[in-house]
Amino acid sequence: MLLESQIAIVTGAASGMGAATARLLTEAGATVLGADISRTPGIALVGDVSNPKFCDAAVAKAVALHGRLDILVNAAGVIVRADAPATDDDAWYRQMRVNVDGTFFMCRAAIRQMRQQGSGAIVNFGSIWGSAGGKGHVAYATAKGAVHNLTRSLALDHAREGIRVNAVCPGEVDTPMLRGAGRAVPLTDAQLADMADRVVPNGRLAQPDEIARVVVFLCTDAASYMTGALVPVDGGWSAG
Numbered sequence: 001m002l003l004e005s006q007i008a009i010v011t012g013a014a015s016g017m018g019a020a021t022a023r024l025l026t027e028a029g030a031t032v033l034g035a036d037i038s039r040t041p042g043i044a045l046v047g048d049v050s051n052p053k054f055c056d057a058a059v060a061k062a063v064a065l066h067g068r069l070d071i072l073v074n075a076a077g078v079i080v081r082a083d084a085p086a087t088d089d090d091a092w093y094r095q096m097r098v099n100v101d102g103t104f105f106m107c108r109a110a111i112r113q114m115r116q117q118g119s120g121a122i123v124n125f126g127s128i129w130g131s132a133g134g135k136g137h138v139a140y141a142t143a144k145g146a147v148h149n150l151t152r153s154l155a156l157d158h159a160r161e162g163i164r165v166n167a168v169c170p171g172e173v174d175t176p177m178l179r180g181a182g183r184a185v186p187l188t189d190a191q192l193a194d195m196a197d198r199v200v201p202n203g204r205l206a207q208p209d210e211i212a213r214v215v216v217f218l219c220t221d222a223a224s225y226m227t228g229a230l231v232p233v234d235g236g237w238s239a240g
């Protein structure tokens with residue numbers, strides 16, 4: 001129970017890696033408030049992270065209920081799968097609003113609280129495509145690059161206030177986003193296995209828990225000297 005009596009917010013907690021992270025943080029002893037735009041059982045904070053008022057209210061609710069906020073995990077995200085000519089204005093802005101603005105607004109609200117406490121841990125969801133180009137995913141890779149540098153900049157600004165800010169950078173993870181989001185037809189199991197074989201050095205997709213376990217580690221004091229790190233969890237992809 002490494003996180004006993006810790007208060008956490010996890011965005012994107014209704015699905016995929018956010019859901020896995022919320023579950024594993026709870027198993028580690030934390031009290032977790034899930035936040036998601038999807039009205040799903042177990043989600044305490046229903047709303048849109050691209051709305052700064054929602055983000056401020058989410059942190060305010062955690063503080064009203066529990067008196068503090070120790071952990072923020074930003075897993076909410078969307079993906080636009082298109083090259084530049086095929087990316088219309090709405091898709092571009094939606095990609096930036098959710099993944100970049102949403103991550104920033106949640107971090108800002110959390111840090112305003114955490115600096116008063118003199119402690120806190122934030123984990124953002126980057127991507128292998130935040131540090132490399134994403135072919136056919138220009139808006140998404142641009143947004144993830146912004147999340148990476150947001151993470152590093154926040155880490156520098158708040159390193160002496162007891163606040164650590166890191167990012168996990170997953171490779172190909174078996175979630176509803178990978179299977180279906182932004183695709184005309186969801187990928188079949190055979191197509192996913194083929195993709196993993198072609199793209200991932202260890203030849204398989206990650207399961208959400210394999211990423212969430214690293215997120216939990218980054219939230220604990222076991223990672224006390226880590227801040228501003230972009231941690232690849234990618235089956236070897238970024239080694240190539």
Ligand SMILES: NC(=O)c1ccc[n+]([C@@H]2O[C@H](COP(=O)([O-])OP(=O)(O)OC[C@H]3O[C@@H](n4cnc5c(N)ncnc54)[C@H](O)[C@@H]3O)[C@@H](O)[C@H]2O)c1
Pocket residue numbers: 011012013014015016017018035036037038047048049050074075076077078079098102125126127128169170171172173174175176177178181
């Ligand atoms: N799946 C992958 O292979 C992969 C790889 C690298 C990075 N990532 C990133 O990991 C994170 C989690 O992805 P996932 O694969 O678990 O996705 P997912 O689609 O399974 O879950 C994303 C969740 O975010 C929520 N969400 C979307 N827009 C929102 C908004 N505006 N406000 C609040 N909630 C919102 C969705 O409702 C959903 O529950 C994302 O940031 C994604 O970009 C995913």
